[in-house]
Amino acid sequence: MKTIIALGFLSLVVAQDPPGTAPTAAEILAENINGQTVHEFRGYYKREHSLIKPYTGSGADIPNWNIIGSTFVSSNQIRLTADEQSKAGALWNTQPVWSRDWELQVSFKVTGSTGDLFGDGMAIWYTSEPNILGPVFGGKDYFRGLAVFLDTYSNHNGPHQHGHPFISAMVSDGSLHYDHDKDGTHTQLGGENTGCTAKFRNKDHDTQVLIRYVGDTLSIFSDIENKGIWNLCMSVNNVQLPTGYYIGVSAATGDLSDAHDVVSLKMFEQEFAHVERVGEADRRNVVPHAQFTASPRDHTDDARPSSLGWGGTIALVIVGVIVLVGGLGFGFVYFQKKNERQRKRFY
């Protein structure tokens, strides 16, 4: 009996420990950013992967960037979608990113005139195939690389139970489908509970997000309240991303709409000492892979709102028809007898 209790306790202790208990150097570096000012520059500024006002330089084109879809560039902002239905717009870099470790700081704004019904959201991409519009917040499904979703509309009230707008991430090698009906929790990086709720919609100021990939660790920070400090949103280690992919930002609206604006993009290359194993020096052929993702779940349609089914519906229709015919018959008989009574009186 004591041996059984001890074994149970030991297994409990073992089960409580996640794999890799010691925090890595990259995780410590990422945790130190939490609470730091957003104006601190870390690393080397990559001008060809950045975009700041007034965007167009001296001509009408944007150097190093390509706009597709409903994107509209003005002096103050890049409007990926206007506050209209069924729009999709994207902004893609034309230069591949050859930095192994990097930070991307995105300043954005989501506004809308409707109070409670708005959607769909934005996505920030690091993927192998740029300049393609698609169903995932204006980007391509079955992508290859990394996607960070700024999801403003909640499609599903159920297993994930988190509030929206929600910031989450996804790493795919081209074989994963983003399930919109489940808000992407089937393939979410770090699990379906990783990510954070960020109320970035309809703020009077620009909201910011920092995506940091250093030491095979992906960390996302946000500054939503314009306090000028970063708040840690999520941090997942053992994320393998190759070099040579493209940076992009996309947004989409469906039946519900919002205006999605990109104000600035800044890319910084970071220095990090890697322990290079044999064959790991060249990172361009690495398959995008993440060790910690949501456990696979099959796609099941949501339960239908009516529990009658077809038989119940048919029975209900039949009962309705019977009641209707009965009412008509009663009315007919009543008026006929009324006419007879009137004739009797006249007689």
Added chain:
Amino acid sequence: MNSLTWILAVLFVTPAASYFIHVDANEEQCFFDRLTSGTKMGLMFEVAEGGFLDIDVKITGPDNKEIYKGERESSGKFTFAAHMDGVYTYCFGNKMSTMTPKAVMFTVEITEPHQQAPGAAANQDAADNAKLEEMVRELSSALMSVKHEQEYMEVRERVHRNINENTNSRVVMWAAFEAFVLVGMTVGQIFYLKRFFEVRTMV
């Protein structure tokens, strides 16, 4: 009834051109371009003369949907991608004025989607030619940008020169008026003091 003037502004073969138009009071002038899907269109405009130097701008797509609408703007620079084939219309409206005509200078720049040559270069000469062509295209684009910037600066120089000359003329007139008032007061003071020293003899 507001008069609507449609003018064919830019042909397909002309990628960029500058125009100087006069929009009368209560008038709206529209121009259009035929674009194919994926083409990028840039519109830069500057109000050069008239009133408060403001104009209403509206850009409409082939499906009669508004791409952009701005009211009372003095200058602007917009870029968008054509989402479908058809006619893209941009209008300058002066409906807010009842008397003052406006002069607007605008530039339209159309960028074809970049035609990537299929397949890799067959040999070194082909690769060198492709690189040379790419660099020549970039140089041409940069020169066109410099030309547009110079036209823009020329219009701004004219506007600022008008403002400065207007200010200078007002200053000169005020100085002349001050000089006139000063001389008048001086002569008045002399005659006024002279009255005190007039002696009338009593006989």
